[in-house]
Amino acid sequence: MTTEQQSPGQQAREPKIRLDKVGKTYPGTKVAAVEELSLDIHEGEILVLVGPSGCGKSTTLRLINRMIEPSGGRILLDGEDVTKVNPDKLRRRIGYVIQQIGLFPHQTIAQNIETVPRMLGWDKQKAKARSEELLGMVGLDPERYRDSYPKALSGGQAQRVGVARALGADPDIMLMDEPFGAIDPITRERLQNEFLRLQGELRKTIVFVTHDIDEAIKMGDKIAILGERSTIRQIDTPERILAYPVDDFVDDFIGTGSTIKGLNFLKVSSLALTDYPTLEPGGTAEAGRAALQDTGREWLVQLDENRTPVRWIHADGLDSADHERGEPVGDLLHSQDTLFHALELMVQSASGETCVVDDAGAFVGVVRMADLAKAIRRAQYEARMHYEQMERQS
Amino acid sequence: MENITNWFTYVNDNFEYILEETINHARIVLIVIALATVTSVLLGVLIQRRPVARAVVLALSGIVLTIPSLALFALFIPVVGIGNPPAMLALYLYALMPVLRNTVTGLDSVSPAVVESAKGMGMSSTQQLLRVRLPLAWPVIMAGVRISSLMTVGIAAIAILVGGDGLGSYIQGGLTRFGLPNSENSVWAGVVFTVLLGLVLDIAFAIFQRFSTPRGLRA
Structure with a gap:
């Protein structure tokens, strides 16, 4: 069951990213890795793609910056069809963070962060000012880290640099593939919190992949729960998904304690x-x-x-x-x-x-x-009413 | 003991000529290594991600090494005549394999995550190669260059048999008039200076390797 829903105000707005029946079938295979997927992501919003491993969530993310070329459908950024533009130029407009980070070990941290700005032709001074600003933004002292090499960094610090590098040329869009997945739980929580604080200022449009429902609930303005072949089982705000999982698949995936987790979204x-x-x-x-x-x-x-x-x-x-x-x-x-x-x-x-x-x-x-x-029952009732109303409308 | 003093006297008397042949020897080796390195790196880049071509080319480059050097040197005489050309051509073929194999291994060893992030930031394939993959593979490639240079210094001594220059002339000269005065000294001069040249070149390449390796990769 696919349920895309928006408030009337949002419908008028052009989505920052629109996937229009984007799919991927690898040559020589009959079953699609990603079945025709349509999805709107609005400006300033974090959409989390979450699902069991092997559901194609990473593939879906990589279709957006064409790290994997879609075999069908269109990708629209700000209404512009980017399915056929030069993929390298497209990727310079989109921040990309991966779990394994992939910093360039032969370059200093500042050089790493300045990669995209320099490719875009920024002069040295401007790029340097930017890398210092970004280091500060992700909580690393520029004086201390600018000229060090990635091997000097801990995992958490390396991913801070990974995020700073993705923000290098101030892209509107960020794609993040399990960015905090390989980091110890305590550092991960700190990075999540700092990232949310940063996002509060930057208001980037972010697609975030994780297999961890708790991370999805924490990070997402919206969550898309994906089933096999990346089909959307439910897409909504975390509070509504917790209050009203639309089917057994979603219910199983969010697991026990969803009611209690839902209490995080209700205020005294x-x-x-x-x-x-x-x-x-x-x-x-x-x-x-x-x-x-x-x-x-x-x-x-x-x-x-x-x-x-x-x-x-x-x-x-x-x-x-x-x-x-x-x-x-x-x-x-x-x-x-x-x-x-x-x-x-x-x-x-x-x-x-x-x-x-x-x-x-x-x-x-x-x-x-x-x-x-009473508050829980009311939230569940409201979510159910919301879905029933949507069904009546469609 | 007397033999050794005798040898030093011989070397001292002929030093100018020995040095000249050492330089000739070094020149042959350096030209061969430079050409072989350029070819091998280009070829390595081309075949690294193509499984069939990679298997075929690596196998061929290995087989070349098993061809007896004397035969290989002689094989090229009809093609390029006698002198240095057939010798250098044969040495070039020998020198390919270590550099080629190390280029492929070096490129294999580049972390896929690093390449993924390079591509994800919008680097073209050429930029990925020149700015990321080759710099990271460089220490391994240089290790191959060093092996090739040591090997080539040794085999280059045979160049004399096809009319080429180098320290082989002292070995060959000594062997053909073996038993005559200074014949043994001549052979030893050829051997010792070949070994010394190998050591000097290896140290030079080691220093070059160190300084051409990006700082972030140095131990």
Whole structure:
């Protein structure tokens, strides 16, 4: 099932990259490596191609810069058909990062980064300024690394240079084939985060291949889940795919825990918080009992002078000495926190309930497990409605 | 001991002539190596990615080495006459194989990821070859050049048999009048200076190899 969907605003915009029935069948084989694939990628968006190994996701990526020549269909960049243009000139317009990095060992790091700018005829000064800027951008000190050779770099540093080199001539489009796949988990996470921060500034149009669904969820503005011969099984935002996998293939691929992963995309601010009675600092036991009676609850929240929650107090504990009664509230949630973080805190807290504070730290309400369940069900419902509406339209 | 002193006296007396033949010998070797290197690198580049041509050419270049040198030298006399030309032609054929084989091995050893990224950045095949593949294969190619040069220095001593120059004249001259005065000294002068020339050329090539290898590749 192929499901390409866009909001009406996006439909009016010309896609940055359009694959129009692009396919690849190797000579002498009957079965296509990539079956006719149509796909739009919009400016400034990261589209992640994800699928089991051997599904043809890398082949698909390599069709875009014609590292593999398509056997049919058209590739359009900004509406321009590039299927027949000089492939070398095409590739100079597109950044390309591969898992094995492939830095030139016989050239300095600066020379590596200046490869495409120099091919495009930039003068030495401009190319040098650019390579220094890029080194800084990927977090490597230009003074220290400019004139070293790739053999002096660790795997993580080498891939930073790989990314800087791909950004050399400031291409609009980047193709990344499992760029962080061969890097240890801790460094990989740091590189992912830094790359996302960089992308926040650069707004490149990126096609990113991975076999790791968690990386896809993290990196993708959109994810295309590919089946055999690179057929699109589902393409959508990560949150909608997690909330509503369209079939068993997608469901199996995203694996267990997809609901929990989906909580990463929901914010505390989207919840209707549960109101709780509070007790001002120095409030008497009587005041507490009155507040509890009004709401019919058994627990209230003790606040300090800044209205920041400090302790949970049970109705039966109101009469004990001031500082020992109740239990500490533990870590507090803010409205911009994810529901994943909320779940973590709730699991840790004794009551399964966690207080939410505003930016000034003042108490605004409480999140309960039932609120999370409700939020998940609502996200799933909305995603399902979205797909049903699309089906009705088509 | 007396023999050795005797030999040194002989070398001292004939030094000018021995040096001249050593230079002739070196000239033959260097011209042959230069031509063989150019041919082998070109040929190696052409055949490296063509499995059939590669197997055939490498096999042929190996077979050439098994042809007895004396026969090979003589074979070219009808074609190019006597003197240095038939000798150099034969030496050239011998010198091809090590450089050719090392060119192919060197190009094979270039990481596919490096070539992939070169192509992915928009380098044409020629740019990939000249800027990436050959520089990376260069240390291995130079190792082949060194083997060829050592081999050629030795075999070039036979050039005298087809009328060519070189230190072979001292060996040949000594052998034909063996037993006569200074015949043994003459043979030894030819052998020792051939070996010395081989060493000097190898050291020169080693230095050239070191400085022509891109810094990032040096150990």
